[in-house]
Amino acid sequence: MNLSQILILAKETQATESMTNAAGSGSHLILLITVFVLAVFIGFEIITKIPPTLHTPLMSGSNAISGITLVGALLTALAGEPFLVRIFGTLAIILATMNVVGGFLVTHRMLGMFRKKG
Amino acid sequence: MNLSQILILAKETQATESMTNAAGSGSHLILLITVFVLAVFIGFEIITKIPPTLHTPLMSGSNAISGITLVGALLTALAGEPFLVRIFGTLAIILATMNVVGGFLVTHRMLGMFRKKG
Amino acid sequence: MNSTWIDLSYLVVIVLFIFGLKGLTHPRSAVRGNMLGSLAMFLAVVVTLFATEQFDWTLIVIGIAIGTVAGCYLAYTIQMTAMPQLVALFNGFGGLASVLVAGAYLMIVVDDSPQASVLIATAVSGLIGAVTFTGSIIAFAKLQGLKFIKDIRFSGQKLLNLGLFLAGLFFAFLVFKQPEHAIFYYWLMVAFSLGLGIFLVISIGGADMPVVIALLNSYSGLAAAATGFVLENNLLIVAGSLVGASGLILTQIMCVAMNRSLGNVLFGKLQPTGGDGPDAAVVYANVKSTSADEVAMMLEVASRVVIVPGYGMAVAQAQHAVSDLSDYLTEHDVTVEFGIHPVAGRMPGHMNVLLAEADIPYEQLKEMDIINPTFEQTDVVIVVGANDVVNPDAQNDPNSPISGMPILEVHKARTVVVIKRSLSPGFAGVPNPLFAADNSLMLFADGREAVVDILAALREG
Amino acid sequence: MNSTWIDLSYLVVIVLFIFGLKGLTHPRSAVRGNMLGSLAMFLAVVVTLFATEQFDWTLIVIGIAIGTVAGCYLAYTIQMTAMPQLVALFNGFGGLASVLVAGAYLMIVVDDSPQASVLIATAVSGLIGAVTFTGSIIAFAKLQGLKFIKDIRFSGQKLLNLGLFLAGLFFAFLVFKQPEHAIFYYWLMVAFSLGLGIFLVISIGGADMPVVIALLNSYSGLAAAATGFVLENNLLIVAGSLVGASGLILTQIMCVAMNRSLGNVLFGKLQPTGGDGPDAAVVYANVKSTSADEVAMMLEVASRVVIVPGYGMAVAQAQHAVSDLSDYLTEHDVTVEFGIHPVAGRMPGHMNVLLAEADIPYEQLKEMDIINPTFEQTDVVIVVGANDVVNPDAQNDPNSPISGMPILEVHKARTVVVIKRSLSPGFAGVPNPLFAADNSLMLFADGREAVVDILAALREG
Numbered sequence A, B: 001m002n003l004s005q006i007l008i009l010a011k012e013t014q015a016t017e018s019m020t021n022a023a024g025s026g027s028h029l030i031l032l033i034t035v036f037v038l039a040v041f042i043g044f045e046i047i048t049k050i051p052p053t054l055h056t057p058l059m060s061g062s063n064a065i066s067g068i069t070l071v072g073a074l075l076t077a078l079a080g081e082p083f084l085v086r087i088f089g090t091l092a093i094i095l096a097t098m099n100v101v102g103g104f105l106v107t108h109r110m111l112g113m114f115r116k117k118g
Numbered sequence C, D: 001m002n003s004t005w006i007d008l009s010y011l012v013v014i015v016l017f018i019f020g021l022k023g024l025t026h027p028r029s030a031v032r033g034n035m036l037g038s039l040a041m042f043l044a045v046v047v048t049l050f051a052t053e054q055f056d057w058t059l060i061v062i063g064i065a066i067g068t069v070a071g072c073y074l075a076y077t078i079q080m081t082a083m084p085q086l087v088a089l090f091n092g093f094g095g096l097a098s099v100l101v102a103g104a105y106l107m108i109v110v111d112d113s114p115q116a117s118v119l120i121a122t123a124v125s126g127l128i129g130a131v132t133f134t135g136s137i138i139a140f141a142k143l144q145g146l147k148f149i150k151d152i153r154f155s156g157q158k159l160l161n162l163g164l165f166l167a168g169l170f171f172a173f174l175v176f177k178q179p180e181h182a183i184f185y186y187w188l189m190v191a192f193s194l195g196l197g198i199f200l201v202i203s204i205g206g207a208d209m210p211v212v213i214a215l216l217n218s219y220s221g222l223a224a225a226a227t228g229f230v231l232e233n234n235l236l237i238v239a240g241s242l243v244g245a246s247g248l249i250l251t252q253i254m255c256v257a258m259n260r261s262l263g264n265v266l267f268g269k270l271q272p273t274g275g276d277g278p279d280a281a282v283v284y285a286n287v288k289s290t291s292a293d294e295v296a297m298m299l300e301v302a303s304r305v306v307i308v309p310g311y312g313m314a315v316a317q318a319q320h321a322v323s324d325l326s327d328y329l330t331e332h333d334v335t336v337e338f339g340i341h342p343v344a345g346r347m348p349g350h351m352n353v354l355l356a357e358a359d360i361p362y363e364q365l366k367e368m369d370i371i372n373p374t375f376e377q378t379d380v381v382i383v384v385g386a387n388d389v390v391n392p393d394a395q396n397d398p399n400s401p402i403s404g405m406p407i408l409e410v411h412k413a414r415t416v417v418v419i420k421r422s423l424s425p426g427f428a429g430v431p432n433p434l435f436a437a438d439n440s441l442m443l444f445a446d447g448r449e450a451v452v453d454i455l456a457a458l459r460e461g
């Protein structure tokens, strides 16, 4: 239940109606977009601080994070009744898991080399 | 309309139901909290980059930004039928406007001093 | 105006705020950053007003007009030295606005069985806003040196604070638990929180106010964010949390620079002088004093001079005189640099602002870590109204209340001239062995007058 | 599992990802950062699985098992020099997964008249995912040096790309416009996008692949974020946009370091040698070659040596030999430092990874801006398989294709020894006047062998 729904109950007063109009973030979509924009800012701020030495591990590490599609794949595979959906879901799971597991491991291997001398 | 609402239409299939469960960000509130958390991260990342020279302007400048309550005050004043609500709203508008206008101006004055020598 | 457009405009405002803050990370882009921020705020207000088609705008326009005029007046008439209290005042206004908005909103929605999360957010917004309001006002009064406010301390104060806090929390809980009486409980909660704000700040020493202000600044941001949760408005949430983070980090920076914990600032007391600290009379047995003429003679033969400004320079408004002196010396082939301690003065970056006001080039200002290794090659250090930030006891005496605070190591220079009016202590209230050191000379005078005299003597000689 | 708990767990995952990324900002915390990231991913998977009470997990478990085994295998068997292609391969997998997820989701919701925004997000996710998939696979094949892939260029290629892109966009539009046939249009769109990925990357030179990979990495993040919009899942959105930003910045850094625009990398060609550039035969008229023994003699009397590694060191796997040489010299009181150019090798930070693999202390690795002013005081520079990054034409010849690229100014050292197998050019395909300079000596040999020989000569002598 969100503001708009509460305020539907209070529709009688013209006052609150105008509020629904302007309260902002009325829609789910705009919130998702806000989250997207903020996350991009965080990405930029953090990545620009990473020293060149760590750029290759960063590349493989962030690549592993992009395997987050795995969560989407799981949701789809769990949701899908039609045969094709399950096949697609399972295929996506295999691919995304490789991306995730391989990406993190290879990054770990690389970083291990940096640490040895420490 | 958000995912949960769409999926209510599709309630027949057990499949999609489990999806509603897990899709995440089902609720408005959690999205707002996410926005809050991300914004705090951005704040930390940016502020830690600000050099000591600019700390006083930062203090007054960020103080001005906290006057964003002005938007809340406007929404309330616009929405309020009851007399008290309008009074409170107007008072809040006066206070928040002082915070905003004064804060930005005084920051500008301060920064002007830095620039002169440039 | 269509609601999607409003949402999108708010998103643009959010982005502008972030870029504005990013602008403040560099002196060159800071002015633009601040302008972006105010542009964003303007946009937010305009969009919000146009969101409603037909409405009686009278009150709103009057409100904005009054606020604008008052804000402009304060911003343009304030002295640069009074900046801390002005920030405190504005801060308090913001806090009170949050209290009023949350209270008014509660009246609007209370009959429509609002959601638990909205009630909680309302209570949080009112609680934080009220503490911010009275806390800031007390901080303002203290910094302004208003007579009726003293450092009030009594036994049981912590208990009282705890009691007020718990009472506030309890009524906040009732707001959420018994929504049918929410309005009543809300104002009761606000009343206790107002009290809490007063008693929290009233016992804190005036010199610790900058830390308190930064913290209250953070609170006012959090209050705005909470209001955002009340109205389910992501613009308020983002802007509020940016400010919240900023205030917290500034608080943190100041505490680190003073080598004290936040808890110690808020609740602890500094040890009173003479307790188990060194006795001032003993420390100051061998103090040598000097005259402006003598200092001028030393400067004439110096090749490297470092000026260390402190709170006294702000009090004496000596920055322009200091700037003239620096110019004179530079023209006569003396290398002049300024040693800036991070907590010299009473605000973070206080000295930078004052020196910038007096047109001293950015490159001459050196941070502590940069200037410290150079003192051994420095002929004369002129300390203008600084005290604690040049106290060698912070390094040498582990029992000193300021032990561990990083300092400017001026005692390593060949000669140190300290300009202040007396031997009275600085903010921390501890004697300073520097004043009695072999290579130290005291010039007892008002900061501005002393510097003007030195310059006059130089010009004559 | 309660939906609120799921949401909160996802929020925790988001925070962990951000802290993980922050960990990567420092070598000391990088390992922990990467672990935090994988922990976050694990948590996300577990939470998602437990979100559904009763379900046939067989397929899912099988899928995860296969993926894990394959991922481990690849990660542990890969050579460090083959890192770029491995990243490309993983990247492609991620892209294809996005295509499949969006496609499957479309099948689930298509009958329930989904929202416009969901349809758009689905189409975007499929489009970007498909381009990422084929683009990455081509990049992989090129870097792996697979024979059947060459730099294929034909006239009208840009037109073809544009056509494919527009066709993809058109069918994406139809997905959204005619939801009743959405599935059909979706796969049509995917088909065109797959083609687009192929033809976009196939014409780009193998040496530019790192830039392409960083860009595709960014795309795969954006595809994941788009999938997040499809599922209205903020975890996918945040994680995806973090990766999107990261890839874009890396692309940008590489382009700046090569002094080329992204457009030039993607669509332009480097001028072929001999066009209006200098002629190799003329440039190389006065090349002097040397032997391992001679180099060893020079090193014996040197007091400061800088080693500049390049792509050739990676090819020859010479890092361990170089490390031994550096140890030997250091033990004999020679100051040894490494000059690291930001785009030496074929990946950003490529040289750092290789040298770290060979246990060379972090402090000996100097970035370009730090090491450049020291070359004039350097007795011997040993260039191991670097070419373009030490080409003085980048500074001197405004017509050179690499003009403006910042370089390591090794030509300012007293003596430069260049180890490479021949006079053949490096990645940019231009001759290097350094090789013919008065203070240069060429040591024609495989990188590893040459260094081993020098060390042997030193030990004997």
Ligand SMILES: NC(=O)c1ccc[n+]([C@@H]2O[C@H](COP(=O)([O-])OP(=O)(O)OC[C@H]3O[C@@H](n4cnc5c(N)ncnc54)[C@H](OP(=O)(O)O)[C@@H]3O)[C@@H](O)[C@H]2O)c1
Residues within 6 Å of the ligand: C207, C208, C209, C210, C211, C254, C258, C309, C310, C311, C312, C313, C315, C316, C342, C343, C344, C345, C346, C347, C348, C349, C350, C384, C385, C386, C387, C388, C389, C390, C419, C420, C421, C422, C423, C424, C425, C426, C427, C428, C445, C446, C447, C448
């Ligand atoms: N900057 C911040 O953010 C901040 C925040 C919180 C606390 N603090 C604290 O404030 C202190 C700052 O150190 P500080 O060395 O700058 O100042 P200080 O230790 O407070 O000393 C200031 C000195 O200036 C002298 N003075 C006052 N008026 C003067 C005048 N008109 N002409 C000449 N001298 C004058 C005073 O001596 P006389 O009375 O004898 O003249 C006094 O000893 C530190 O202890 C710091 O921890 C700073």
Ligand SMILES: NC(=O)c1ccc[n+]([C@@H]2O[C@H](COP(=O)([O-])OP(=O)(O)OC[C@H]3O[C@@H](n4cnc5c(N)ncnc54)[C@H](OP(=O)(O)O)[C@@H]3O)[C@@H](O)[C@H]2O)c1
Residues within 6 Å of the ligand: D207, D208, D209, D210, D211, D254, D258, D309, D310, D311, D312, D313, D315, D316, D342, D343, D344, D345, D346, D347, D348, D349, D350, D384, D385, D386, D387, D388, D389, D390, D419, D420, D421, D422, D423, D424, D425, D426, D427, D428, D445, D446, D447, D448
């Ligand atoms: N690092 C990045 O992120 C990145 C990304 C994109 C593009 N690039 C480009 O890649 C280039 C990197 O410059 P660079 O100086 O490192 O490399 P380079 O200019 O490509 O030159 C490498 C040299 O190594 C020699 N070599 C090859 N195998 C060898 C072996 N086994 N032993 C000894 N030498 C061998 C080659 O000469 P021989 O064949 O005669 O032995 C060649 O001239 C730059 O132009 C840069 O713009 C880099």
